[in-house]
Every structure is written in C-alpha cells, then in structure tokens.
Amino acid sequence: MRPTVRRIAILSAITTVSVALSAGVASAQDTEVPEPSSFTSMFTAMATPDMVVNADGVATPGEEGATGTFNYRINSDEEIICYDITLNGVTPPYESPARTATHIHEGTAGMAGPPRIAFPNPEDDGSGALRSEGCLQGPFTTGVAPEGTDTGEGFSLAQIEADPSSFFTDSHTANFTAGAVRGQLTSVPMGGVATGAGGAASENWAPVALGAAALVGAAGVGTLVARRRAQD
The missing domain is CATH 1.20.5 (Single alpha-helices involved in coiled-coils or other helix-helix interfaces)
Incomplete structure (x- = not known):
C-alpha cells in the first residue's frame, strides 16, 4: 500500500x-424528558449557607444571606427525576469540576460526598431569583471521575428513596466552591402516603395540576395537596 x-x-x-x-x-x-404521569416519591431541601462543608467535612459557610429551595419528584421505575430549583441571594458565576454546578450528592448532614446527579444551573427569571426546572432520565453522569469512573455511574434513584437523609443538594459558585447553599433531602408525603425510606405512593394518586410548583408550598408545611385520579 x-x-x-x-x-x-x-x-x-x-x-x-x-x-x-x-x-x-x-x-x-442524562436526557431531558417530559414529565411522567406519576411519581413514586417526592423530596425537598431548604438550603442555607451554614450547612456547607468542604471536602474534608469542615464547616465552610456559603454565601451569607443566600437561600435555596430544591424540590424533586422521582419516578424510580422509569429512572426519572423532575426538579424545581429556586435560589435567592446566590451570586453567579457558577463553578464546579462537574459538568454543572448544581447537584445531588451522597452524604449525610455535616459530611461531604460525591455528586450523583448534575442539574442545569438556575438562571435569572427576571425577578432576581435564579430558577431551574425540568426532568432528567438516567443513566446519570456528573463529569467527575476521580478514579476513572464517573460518580453518577451505577447510581439509581431508588437509593434516594431508600435513605433520603443520606443525600444533600447544593449549588457551587466561583466565590463559594464548597457550596453557596446546601440542604439535606427530606421526604414529602404524597397523596397521604409517606414516601422515602422504603415508602411508596399509591399509583392512584398524582400531584395537582400545579405540578412542581405545588412542592414549594409543601416544603413549608410538610404535606402535599393531591387529587385522586379517575378510575378506569
């Protein structure tokens, strides 16, 4: 030749x-997908700067006065997570070694942990707040591979449902690389049935038409208004 x-x-x-x-x-x-017709669990996190710790688990306060409301709805059967994230007082630009700077990490309160899901970073919605919402379907990736394996690889949403207190959510910025705000996940009752920690909501129940917005109120009172689906 x-x-x-x-x-x-x-x-x-x-x-x-x-x-x-x-x-x-x-x-x-991860793939952006339409909202599924039902969910197996719901979670919320009220994120604050005082919850932030660095990679060694040392308290490293985030941005003073900032807050975050992270609402998640999960369909673990289809490996879909819908997110509704609002940040107030957080100052971009975002910064993280992951492919975005807004995550769910595996780690208990006061401890650091690897990111398992990377969400689109919230953007200014015109009111001064930063918002991000949508639905992602796994398999999940984060872009972080300290040992050659992406920290999202092999992760399943069922792990959050089994032990939500072992997961936290946050957003990282250039000025607060350990996190501007952070909050531990807390399960939200769905249709009168507790979810998370092995619980599951009846498939005969679904969120009201408000969808993700309904979770904002639910986060404050610890309950979720729901309607019963019409029976076939």
Whole structure:
C-alpha cells in the first residue's frame, strides 16, 4: 500500500473510532424528558449557607444571606427525576469540576460526598431569583471521575428513596466552591402516603395540576395537596 493511501486509511480508522466513542459517551448522558404521569416519591431541601462543608467535612459557610429551595419528584421505575430549583441571594458565576454546578450528592448532614446527579444551573427569571426546572432520565453522569469512573455511574434513584437523609443538594459558585447553599433531602408525603425510606405512593394518586410548583408550598408545611385520579 502506498504511504499516502495508508495514511488516509489510518486517519479514516481513527475518525471512525472517535465518532463511535463520542456516540457512546452521548448515549450515557442524562436526557431531558417530559414529565411522567406519576411519581413514586417526592423530596425537598431548604438550603442555607451554614450547612456547607468542604471536602474534608469542615464547616465552610456559603454565601451569607443566600437561600435555596430544591424540590424533586422521582419516578424510580422509569429512572426519572423532575426538579424545581429556586435560589435567592446566590451570586453567579457558577463553578464546579462537574459538568454543572448544581447537584445531588451522597452524604449525610455535616459530611461531604460525591455528586450523583448534575442539574442545569438556575438562571435569572427576571425577578432576581435564579430558577431551574425540568426532568432528567438516567443513566446519570456528573463529569467527575476521580478514579476513572464517573460518580453518577451505577447510581439509581431508588437509593434516594431508600435513605433520603443520606443525600444533600447544593449549588457551587466561583466565590463559594464548597457550596453557596446546601440542604439535606427530606421526604414529602404524597397523596397521604409517606414516601422515602422504603415508602411508596399509591399509583392512584398524582400531584395537582400545579405540578412542581405545588412542592414549594409543601416544603413549608410538610404535606402535599393531591387529587385522586379517575378510575378506569
């Protein structure tokens, strides 16, 4: 084979491999999806700067006066998590070694832990608050791979349902890299049935039409208004 032809063949092979690898990575990324018709559990976190700790578990207060409301609805059967996040008093730009700076981490109160899910960073909604909402479907990735394995790999939403207190949520900024605000997940009753820690809501119940917004009120009173679905 002539040198020029051989070089073209080699370059073509490299390109083919590169495209295949890129396709493989893309297929493993979290996918934005429509809201599912039902959920197996719901969680909320009222995030504050005093909850933040650094990688060594040492208290490292976040941005003074900032707050965050993180509301999550989970369908663990379909591996879908819907998020409704509002930050007040948090000053971008965001900064994190992960592919976004807003996460759910695995870690109990006062402890650090690896990110398991990376959410789109909240953006100014015109009122001065930062908002982000939508739904993601796994398998989940974070872009953090300290030992060659992404910290989202192998993670399942059922792990949150089994032990929500072992997970926290936060947002990181350039001025507060350990976290501007942080809060531990707390389960929210759904349709009168406690969820989380092994609980599951009846499939005959669903959130009211307010959808994710209903969780904002629920976070304050510890309950969730629900309606019964019409029976077939």
